[in-house]
Amino acid sequence: MQYFNEDTIIYHNGAFAKAIDSKIDLFSQSLHYGYSVFEGIRAYSNVDSKSKIFKADEHFERLKNSALAINMPYPFNKTELIEATYKLLEMNALGDAYIRPLVYAPANMTYALNTESFITIQVWPMQPFLGDKLLRIHSSSFQRPNPNGFKIHAKAGGHYVNSIIASQDAKMKGFDEALLQDMNGYVAEGPGANVFMEKDGKFFTPSLGHILPGITRATVLEIMKDFDLSCEEKKITHDELKIADHVFFCGTAVEVLGWQSLDDHMYEKPWAESISNKIEKAYKALVREDFATYNHIKSTIK
Numbered sequence: 335m336q337y338f339n340e341d342t343i344i345y346h347n348g349a350f351a352k353a354i355d356s357k358i359d360l361f362s363q364s365l366h367y368g369y370s371v372f373e374g375i376r377a378y379s380n381v382d383s384k385s386k387i388f389k390a391d392e393h394f395e396r397l398k399n400s401a402l403a404i405n406m407p408y409p410f411n412k413t414e415l416i417e418a419t420y421k422l423l424e425m426n427a428l429g430d431a432y433i434r435p436l437v438y439a440p441a442n443m444t445y446a447l448n449t450e451s452f453i454t455i456q457v458w459p460m461q462p463f464l465g466d467k468l469l470r471i472h473s474s475s476f477q478r479p480n481p482n483g484f485k486i487h488a489k490a491g492g493h494y495v496n497s498i499i500a501s502q503d504a505k506m507k508g509f510d511e512a513l514l515q516d517m518n519g520y521v522a523e524g525p526g527a528n529v530f531m532e533k534d535g536k537f538f539t540p541s542l543g544h545i546l547p548g549i550t551r552a553t554v555l556e557i558m559k560d561f562d563l564s565c566e567e568k569k570i571t572h573d574e575l576k577i578a579d580h581v582f583f584c585g586t587a588v589e590v591l592g593w594q595s596l597d598d599h600m601y602e603k604p605w606a607e608s609i610s611n612k613i614e615k616a617y618k619a620l621v622r623e624d625f626a627t628y629n630h631i632k633s634t635i636k
């Protein structure tokens with residue numbers, strides 16, 4: 335995947351610059367220790383062919399809260415950042431795009447507080463993340479970080495070493511993706527996605543505390559409420575997942591994507607006939623502001 339070419343423009347500390355001319359300090363505390371925060375956002379061409387950032391406010395709020403959670407100075411203004419992102423999409427002629435803001439630290443080899451932070455926003459054409467085929471999931475032996483040792487609700491760079499090793503391990507074993515437990519052995523989340531299960535027309539998802547509070551997770555909960563579907567946030571065991579009718583991952587990159595199997599267990603009921611599949615379609619309509627399709631899907635829920 336090529337993220338940029340010689341024409342690509344990025345946003346860097348208040349200015350627009352060519353990606354190929356932009357530099358970071360190799361002595362940055364972020365590079366050495368993973369002490370950074372970032373966001374994963376998407377823009378979609380909507381029904382009027384305008385590029386619209388999905389839940390821009392929520393993502394830039396989370397960026398700020400992630401930074402503050404790990405004591406990074408955050409002198410940036412949300413409105414300015416959102417405006418800069420729209421400008422970037424225009425300058426790079428992107429409709430459907432992935433947007434990556436990153437807040438990073440200055441040169442600092444100690445663990446002392448910094449007095450400044452830097453910011454960059456990068457955009458690139460969105461590629462399918464895990465594809466659109468149902469997923470074959472591996473129960474990872476890696477657990478999510480202990481919330482007593484990490485600010486697990488923050489989207490901090492260093493946390494993703496855990497995601498990377500779990501995902502690589504699953505793929506090396508022939509699966510599409512990993513599922514991680516929390517430190518107590520309950521179902522937590524994927525390396526970059528939250529999880530929901532459907533059983534007898536009802537939905538369940540792991541409660542907050544050991545997971546990243548996903549913006550897609552919140553959107554799925556909003557859709558379920560709007561569709562009058564019941565969803566309980568609770569501790570979920572691996573055995574419960576195996577007797578579910580359907581399970582899906584959700585996240586900005588993956589959107590809503592169903593599972594084919596968990597280890598050697600196959601989900602036999604057809605995904606196309608599930609309510610989860612309607613949630614998937616409703617989500618895809620919502621991000622493109624296709625309210626006619628969204629309302630039509632809503633009308634098919636009994």
Ligand code: PMP
Pocket residue numbers: 374497523524525526527528545546547548549550551584585586587
């Ligand atoms: N969990 C983790 C660990 C993630 O990295 C992500 C992706 N940001 C998610 C869940 C889903 O979050 P969101 O819906 O906000 O993209």
